[in-house]
Amino acid sequence: MLIDRPATTGVVDDEFWEPSWRPVVRGVGEILITLGLIVCLFAAYEFYGRSWRIEAAQDQVDTVLDRQWQEPGSAAPVAGQPIARVHIPKLNRKWAVMEGVTTDDLRKGPGHYPGTARPGQVGNMAIAGHRIPSVFWDIDRLRDGDAIVAETKTGWYVYRVVGRRKVLPTQVEVIDPDPFHPGGRPRTAMLTLTTCNPKLQNWQRLVVFAELDRTQARSQGRPAELKEAP
């Protein structure tokens, strides 16, 4: 059956007809929706993707660390290699800490600022880590007296939290050998954690200070602070 339908009468009765600008508007709309979805996905990546990646990398560097400790002799820290393990029993967390704070190092776990003290040394052992669930997300929950335990080939170093600060990213004095008297000669062994603050933003740094409380040789077994934590 044929229906005589004049195409150029100027009468619009075709339901598929649309003004010529409408496909353009629709195209722009599609692009905007697509960009919006990509931004949502990027947010998901920042939160979960980085965490998963660090957890996967941690499994690997943890094994590397155990292998290093089985070899005889004590090696100097090598950039990009794990140097120690740090436990925070209150947060039920432990990590193999990398030597170095480059982007690549921090993608594997917390990183030890090169040139700062090593575990147990007088000075300031400074460690940076991402503010994401698998790293330093909850370190704002640490209170004075909470234990942070550094584990090396030879022993355990139990630090106790003594303070927290929120600083600007340029305030390097927080990783000074004596963070409470910058420029002075250090008398105690400190451990300092830095991460970004507020959560999911990066215009401040959250800093947690801890001071060495006691040392325990490996032969004496795990310190009591870690007994209940994994």
Place this chain on the structure above:
Amino acid sequence: MIYPWIWARLPGRFLGKLATAVLLVVVVLAVLWFAVFPMAEAVLGLDEVTVGP
């Protein structure tokens, strides 16, 4: 009008088009997740957690 344009150019009939479309989406997501986002993160400075001058 990008998506209708792509859909019209996918091979096969409905199921073939659907399968190709899903594959395309997966490829795009993988490229974003494993290549673009890590780079974007570094460019935007969202991964800065250290103190420094």
